[in-house]
Amino acid sequence: MEDRETLTNLYHxxxxxxxxxxxxxxxxxxxxxxxxxxxxxxxxxxxATGVCSAMQPHDYLTSTHRGHxxxxxxxxxxxxxxxxxxxxxxxxxxxxxxxxxxxxxxLGHLGSNGIVGGHIGIATGAALWSSLQNDGRVTVAFFxxxxxxxxxxxxxxxxxxxxxxxxxxxxxxNQYAMSLPWTHATAEHSFARKGEAYxxxxxxxxxxxxxxxxxxxxxxxxxxxxxxGPTLIGAQTYRFxxxxxxxxxxxxxxxxxxxxxxxxxxxxxxxxxxxxxxLTQTDVETIEAKxxxxxxxxxxFAEESPSATLDSVLEDxxx
Amino acid sequence: xxxxxxxxxxxxxxxxxEMQRDPRVFVIGEDVGRYGGAxxxxxxxxxEFGPKRIIDAPMSEAIIVGAALGxxxxxxxxxxxxxxxxxxxxAMDQIVNQAAKLHCMFGGQLKAxxxxxxxxxxxxxxxxxxxxxxxAWFAHVPGLKVVMPATPYDAKGLLKSAIRDDNPVxxxxxxxxxxxxxxxxxxxxxIPLGVADIKRPGNNVTLxxxxxxxxxxxxxxxxxxxxxxxxxxxxxxxLAPLDMDTVITSVTKTRRAVVVHEASVFGGFGAEIAASxxxxxxxxxxxxxxxxxxxxxxLPAHSQLEKQVVPSVAQIVxxxxxxxxxxxxxxxxxx
Numbered sequence: 001m002e003d004r005e006t007l008t009n010l011y012h013x014x015x016x017x018x019x020x021x022x023x024x025x026x027x028x029x030x031x032x033x034x035x036x037x038x039x040x041x042x043x044x045x046x047x048a049t050g051v052c053s054a055m056q057p058h059d060y061l062t063s064t065h066r067g068h069x070x071x072x073x074x075x076x077x078x079x080x081x082x083x084x085x086x087x088x089x090x091x092x093x094x095x096x097x098x099x100x101x102x103x104x105x106x107l108g109h110l111g112s113n114g115i116v117g118g119h120i121g122i123a124t125g126a127a128l129w130s131s132l133q134n135d136g137r138v139t140v141a142f143f144x145x146x147x148x149x150x151x152x153x154x155x156x157x158x159x160x161x162x163x164x165x166x167x168x169x170x171x172x173x174n175q176y177a178m179s180l181p182w183t184h185a186t187a188e189h190s191f192a193r194k195g196e197a198y199x200x201x202x203x204x205x206x207x208x209x210x211x212x213x214x215x216x217x218x219x220x221x222x223x224x225x226x227x228x229g230p231t232l233i234g235a236q237t238y239r240f241x242x243x244x245x246x247x248x249x250x251x252x253x254x255x256x257x258x259x260x261x262x263x264x265x266x267x268x269x270x271x272x273x274x275x276x277x278x279l280t281q282t283d284v285e286t287i288e289a290k291x292x293x294x295x296x297x298x299x300x301f302a303e304e305s306p307s308a309t310l311d312s313v314l315e316d317x318x319x
Numbered sequence: 320x321x322x323x324x325x326x327x328x329x330x331x332x333x334x335x336x337e338m339q340r341d342p343r344v345f346v347i348g349e350d351v352g353r354y355g356g357a358x359x360x361x362x363x364x365x366x367e368f369g370p371k372r373i374i375d376a377p378m379s380e381a382i383i384v385g386a387a388l389g390x391x392x393x394x395x396x397x398x399x400x401x402x403x404x405x406x407x408x409x410a411m412d413q414i415v416n417q418a419a420k421l422h423c424m425f426g427g428q429l430k431a432x433x434x435x436x437x438x439x440x441x442x443x444x445x446x447x448x449x450x451x452x453x454x455a456w457f458a459h460v461p462g463l464k465v466v467m468p469a470t471p472y473d474a475k476g477l478l479k480s481a482i483r484d485d486n487p488v489x490x491x492x493x494x495x496x497x498x499x500x501x502x503x504x505x506x507x508x509x510i511p512l513g514v515a516d517i518k519r520p521g522n523n524v525t526l527x528x529x530x531x532x533x534x535x536x537x538x539x540x541x542x543x544x545x546x547x548x549x550x551x552x553x554x555x556x557x558l559a560p561l562d563m564d565t566v567i568t569s570v571t572k573t574r575r576a577v578v579v580h581e582a583s584v585f586g587g588f589g590a591e592i593a594a595s596x597x598x599x600x601x602x603x604x605x606x607x608x609x610x611x612x613x614x615x616x617x618l619p620a621h622s623q624l625e626k627q628v629v630p631s632v633a634q635i636v637x638x639x640x641x642x643x644x645x646x647x648x649x650x651x652x653x654x
Binding site: 060091092093094096097101103104105110111113114115118119120121122123124125126127128129130132133151152155156158159162313316317318319 | 345371376377379381382384385386387388389390391392393394395397412413416417421422423424425426427428429430431432461462464485486
């Protein structure tokens with residue numbers, strides 16, 4: 001069993017992602033977000049949390065349009081995240097990226113991306129450079145199952161396996177690419193067989209089980225670091241809400257939604273921690289209060305920050 | 320006496336010198352190693368620098384650019400080769416949505432010091448999918464630099480600057496120029512991006528061109544000189560950043576301008592130059608700015624047909640004569 005601190009941190013991170021995204025939705029409804037684009041990952045927190053917990057500080061990652069969880073799990077600055085969403089000069093991208101383009105180079109977070117699969121190229125390139133430099137770093141590419149039907153994924157998977165690049169492909173299979181079910185998007189649903197086709201292991205894992213995700217990620221990252229090449233992880237999860245705001249998911253079966261939402265990764269993990277005597281109800285309440293305070297502070301910081309300006313955009317078209 | 324080398328050799332020298340100077344520089348592309356490049360630019364570099372710096376990639380344009388970009392973001396200085404600019408269509412997301420946006424979109428946190436070397440244009444009867452001139456697409460995207468050298472000297476100096484630049488650069492060569500010989504000094508030099516070059520001074524008309532059309536314009540200028548018309552030929556060298564000042568200074572003097580490129584006139588880069596000139600110099604222009612470019616058709620593979628699609632020396636001479644005679648006619652009418 002993992003040590004208490006690690007186990008507690010995992011819970012804290014998942015809860016921080018959940019509560020932050022709930023706050024983001026609230027800010028969205030209040031009309032406070034500077035951009036209309038916003039995709040939350042509620043229900044999928046265990047994947048970002050489990051994988052990021054398995055990374056080393058000098059490793060890299062790239063992320064998706066549904067990327068709040070990844071940057072939070074990587075230890076991103078919540079003040080700068082909220083400031084970015086509110087279009088403030090203090091935001092990670094000075095208000096130019098918004099929800100879909102969070103980034104923190106100091107944490108090896110090379111950016112979340114608005115093009116489905118678009119960042120997988122950048123991740124592969126970071127891993128290529130690590131391989132050429134032999135610098136011991138591993139890159140994690142997060143993407144949804146929608147990206148697996150994009151051409152760039154196939155090109156990247158082929159290249160990474162061919163050159164045994166130190167990269168881990170993490171597919172967060174939330175079952176729907178906007179409205180299209182995974183079963184309607186591809187004929188082969190086995191990650192093992194998909195991976196095998198490129199010449200890399202493909203491992204399926206319960207994406208609602210943070211410890212299972214962490215275990216699989218630890219092994220894949222270790223394998224990559226040892227020069228044995230990439231791994232394709234298929235984390236089975238579920239997007240609890242719509243694709244974005246204004247999507248009530250009419251294409252999903254309500255019974256399915258109820259069944260899937262019952263598998264809340266935070267609740268599942270909390271029950272485990274209680275059962276194992278790692279945390280008590282009081283501990284959980286303390287964590288909840290701490291999370292609320294951090295979020296309140298971030299919102300306060302963002303609201304007090306100056307709005308982004310076009311002048312600074314013009315300055316940064318070229319480096 | 321300055322030695323003469325070919326355009327492709329000048330490019331190879333630039334790559335070699337930059338790779339020797341900076342260990343972060345590497346080349347990735349299709350057939351760049353064992354084969355030496357489809358147009359033999361990288362010939363011999365695999366033997367000299369090894370497979371970790373001259374990387375033969377699978378046929379995957381999107382990931383070639385994507386991987387180069389990712390390496391650039393974390394410290395490399397890649398030169399990605401896209402064999403034909405027509406194939407850049409397969410990598411457009413990586414070029415347009417990723418490389419061009421990354422620095423600004425991420426608040427200045429990331430840089431993409433990436434060169435995409437490619438070639439375009441007619442001259443080999445390569446047909447509709449291997450002969451296009453697509454520079455205007457790239458020049459239209461903020462965040463990309465676009466370089467189009469016409470001579471061995473410029474090719475070398477500009478490629479060295481492109482490699483040292485911290486931004487993504489589309490370095491667009493011309494397939495008809497690889498064997499062209501020109502003077503290239505042995506000693507080190509670079510040419511800054513964004514500075515046009517007056518390839519031939521003149522007084523009566525300015526011919527504005529880039530890439531291989533510089534040579535067509537020079538031949539036209541030579542012919543025009545025989546009938547007493549003095550043409551100034553400006554080689555833009557880079558479309559982005561664009562050195563409009565040199566163009567404005569020249570046209571202020573000559574009062575007549577013709578823009579010439581191989582790409583089709585419709586929606587072509589010449590429209591940008593013509594519009595800018597008319598906005599800024601309308602009152603002093605002696606004639607409307609003219610554009611000469613390719614016909615708006617898919618390039619035929621038949622070499623003789625291909626020739627008829629792109630501007631010729633005769634067309635340039637004809638247009639200039641029309642501009643001069645129109646003015647003479649107007650003067651005669653108002654006299």
